[in-house]
Every structure is written in C-alpha cells, then in structure tokens.
Amino acid sequence: MPEASMATPSPAAASPILELRDLTKHFRARRAGKTYTITAVNHISLDLVEGEVLGIVGESGCGKTTVGRMIIGLEQADEGEIRFGGSDILERRGAALKAARLKLRMVFQDPYASLNPRRSVEDSVAETGDIHGIFENAKHRREMVGEALTQVGLNPSFASRYPHELSGGQRQRVGIARAILPTPDVIIADEPVSALDVSIQAQVLNLLADLKARLGLTMMFISHDLGVVAKISDRVAVLYMGNVVEIGDGPALFADPQHPYTQMLIASVPRIDPASRVTGTVERGEPPSRFRAIEGCPFQDRCPKRTDICRTMPELLPTTPGRRVACHHVDAVVAAD
Template identity: 45%
Template sequence: MTLVEVRELHKQFVLRKGLFGKVSRVNAVSDVSLNVVQGEVLALVGESGSGKSTLGRLVARLDTPTAGEILYNGANVASLNARQLFAFRRHVQMIFQDPYASLNPHMRVRDMLAEPLQIHGLARGRNAIGARIEQLMGAVGLSSTLASRFPHEFSGGQRQRLSIARALAVEPEFIVADEAVSALDVSTQAQVVNLLSDLKRKLRLTVLFISHNLAIVQNVADRVAVLYLGRILEVAPTEDLFAQARHPYTQALLGAIPVPDPTARRKRIVLKGEIPSPMRPPSGCVFRTRCPHALADCARIVPPLRPVGAGRLAACIRDDLMSGSAPQAIASTTSSRAIP
C-alpha cells in the first residue's frame, strides 16, 4: 500500500539582489513524481545541491510546493489549512542533519520530550508524561536518568538519539531522516543507522532516508531514488541498483564509493565539468552536460521517468543504456572530472 505519493512536484525559490535588484529563480525541485510504500525505507540520494533536503521538507510540509500534489494516505497535504496541518504533524516527523541545531539548548531533555506530548494531548498528568519520557529514552538506548540534562551535555551521537526520541514522541507513521547521520563519526553513524533500522521494524515505521552516502544506503534502504538538479533520474530496488545501475549518473555515484581494499580497482564514469547552477539548468536532460553518452537530442528532449525493468524507472532517451547493453566509460584521463 502506498503511504506517500508525490505527483509532478515543483518548488521554485525567488532570489532578489537588494531591494530593487535583479530577481533570480531557482528550480530546486522540478516535476518530481515518487511514491513511498508503507513499511519501507526509501533512500533519496544525490550530490549536494541536488534538491534532496528541499524535497524532504516538502514531503514533511515544512515548505509549501510551488505546484504539484503530495498525497498522504490519499489526501493532498500540499493544500492543508492550519488546523489540518496541525493534525498532519502527528503522522509525519523529521530528523535533521545537525542534532544540536534542532534541539532547544535552553530546554532540559524531559521538557523537550514532554512538549509534543502536551501539545497533541498524548499524555496527561505528571506520571503519565514521566512514564512516556522514560519509554522514549529507553527506545533510543539512553537512560531516563539523563532526562534532567541539557543538549550540550551529550555527545553528538547521543544528541541525534534525542532528536529521534523527540520525533517518535507523537507516534508518527512516517519519518523523513534528512542526512541524519552525516554529522557523526563513522562508528557512531553505524550505531544510529542500526537504531533507526530497529525502530523501523519494531514500530512499523515508513522512512524517507536522505543521504549522499551510498555505502550506508546500501545497508538500510529497500529502494533508492536518485536525484540530480531537482529531477529524479532513477528509481530501483536497492539490490538491483547496486548490482547494475542503468543511468550514467547513478553509475558514477556507485563508482565513487570508497573501497577498503587499496589494491581493488573500480570502474568510473567520466563526468565532464562541474554541476550546473540550479538558476541556469541545462535544456533537455539536466545531466547531459556531464554525461559521457549524451546525444544531440539530449539538449532538446526532457527524458520522462519510464519503466526499464521490474520495479525500475529511469530518465534517459537511450534505450541501449536503459537495457544495460551499452558499455560504460572508464575514468582514465585527468581532463575529465569524476565525482570525488
């Protein structure tokens, strides 16, 4: 069953230089259609500036879309009024990248966890709230005796656990985790990812997991959606995507994953130049300026996201690439730039 469905979603930011300066428009999200199945972890991956966080904020309705629909359990949440949006907040919560910035430094942990319970009327009375706080602290692997402390008294990993506990306080069905482990060291990342996986299974959560780290995504996601300059380029089950990516951009991302064996050699797609500015995206396919397989038609045709196999979608006009029959380009020159 589909829990969240995004249809032809657009988000445009308007930038002005000075009071009477020139107006520029940034297309952060362009014509994105996507669905999240109940109980799954859908990973949203791409380079910095691809629009991942903007899309996550739109789905959580922290931002308002310029156009398109966001359906949650069949209801369009893109046009909710204030009262409806308040009720929606119980079902969808967000975990942010920086746990320290997302926690109020002037509130003790117990007060931060009690606040959403009181606002939504989920626990009444001191004993009931205290019991719920103890339960939440235990769920994220922290002792309830720490609830009297302030956020600065915790390590980075512990603060992220507190952010997770606060998101879980209202018993949501859907979690948007926006780079939730990228600010942590490697060992702590593994702990928090394992915690999220356990909570997802125990609480039957549905998760949109936003990350640029494909090594983590491979271990946590059921499906992967690849975003570039605000457009979805490929969607596939995780196992299929890592076994054989169809889109050249996805192949480049996978080729950039660090390999612990120093003697191992990995094929890389040659990517030309830098990522274009979202204020001046390329015509046609947004990836064409860096794609080693680009054709003349790529400059005028916006490739639709189309089926390229069982449960797989990709946006490319080249049938040979989408069938997996075209050879991949190998990064062997210093004049072209592969994703670091």
C-alpha cells in the same frame, strides 16, 4: 514531465502510504545584483510503500532536504500533491492537517542545531506532544518521554539533561526520540548520521532500522552518502538537480546502475560493490550552476552519452523490473501496468 502513473509501481501486495505527485519548489535567490529562480525540486513523483525504507541520494544541493521539508510542512510546495491517508495534505486545514503533522515526522541532519540548548531533553522530546496536547498530566508526560528515550537506547534519566551535556550520538538519539513521540507512521530522516563520527554512524543506522521494525514505521532516508544509503534502503531514488533520474530496488540499483549519473556516483564509491557493472568513464566535475536554467536533460553537461536529443527532457520510464530511468540513451520497456 512525469505524470502520476510514472511513479515506480509498488509491489502488488504493498500499498503506498505516502505519495508525492509532481512536487515542485522554486526559490528566489539574488546573486551579483540579479534575481534568479532556482527550481530546487522539479516535478518529483515518488511513492513510499508501507514498511519500506526509501533512500534518497544525490549530491549537495540536488533538492533532498527541500523534498523532506515540504512533506512535513516546513516548506510550502509551489506545485503538486502530497497524498497521505487518502487525500492531499497540501489541501488540508485545521484538525486534518494537525493529524497529518503527528504522523509525518522528521529527524534532522544536525543534532547540535536542531536541539534548543536552553531546553532540557524532556522538553525537547515532549515538544510535538505538547503542541498537540497529548499528555494528560506531568507524570504522563514524564513517562512517555522516558519510554521514547528507552526506545532510542538512552536511560530515562537523560530527560533532565541539556544538549551540551550530551555526545553527538546521544544528541541524535534525542533527535530521534523527538520524532517518535507520539509514534508516527512515516519518518523523514534527513542526513541523520552525516554530522556524526564514523564510529557512531553504524550505531545510529542500526537504531533507525531497529525502530522501523519495532514501531512499524515507513522511512524516507535522505543522504548524500551512497554507502550509508545502500546499508539501510529497500529502494533508492537518485536525484539530480531537483529531478528523479533513477529509482529502483536498492541492491539491483547498486549492482546495475543504469543512468549515467548513478553510474558516476557509484564509480566514485568503489567499496559499495566492486563487482558492479559500471561501464564507460563518466566525466567528473561539478553540477552546473543552479543559477542557470537548463533546457532538457539536467545531466547533459557532465554526461559522456550526450547527443542532440538530450536537449529535450527525458521521461522517467521503466527499464528492468522495478526500475525507472530518465535517460534518452537507456532503453525503456513498455510498461506492463
């Protein structure tokens, strides 16, 4: 089980702005008349270093969205801590919790579903500000919304429009404008370009990278698409069935994936880096059913390196500089810290 010290160490000068400690979430689900417990997120520990983009990647159902929703309070964590600004936000109530909610914001996957069709762009973008009473009057509200729209590359006149009058790319820009009014510290972007045409994806990715630099944001960038994650992320965490199986600096991780699952993911996207040292063949196939409890390594059923030891859970341990891998068959080094 990963302990607090198991999280990837931050670069010496940079301090973590957000720290997830042993975060865990179970869901109950019924199937064929039986009730099952699904561990959507299993004791995840991650740091977000101020100013970085941390990519979270993994196949559908691995728990990415649930991690994001727990951070912004849309889902209640069953176990663990979310440390932000010096304390665990899961323990906060009242004004201290409200302050965290203003500073931790989410951009959602589907700009069609996340915007209320009956609300104008102005009302949608102003929503968080309205809840927190930050606007002095209607004029101030209009100005702030106009500024947020300008920041995302939309003319302030878009304020009076409705979602059905917008293209997919424009809707997602509105979704981003909502998340930056008022300016947060951290943005959780959950598959922010997955619902967009490929031709629009690069524009929205560029906008996010640009806003990050301009507003001094820190970002958790969630996607099932390795190519998209590779483009924008400084560091990358690979999730498999609710577990972090590998984490490290983006370019190094894509050039030298160490966990058999990361190797499989990267081998399936050859355009990322044709020179990457991916060795051995990995059995493809689907992730095992979430309805069945697995003893030990969650990847064992699909892994070409599987041996008896894989029936015990591997720890996320340091391997090469900046890298941690949870695999019995990858050599760990003794941590320097």
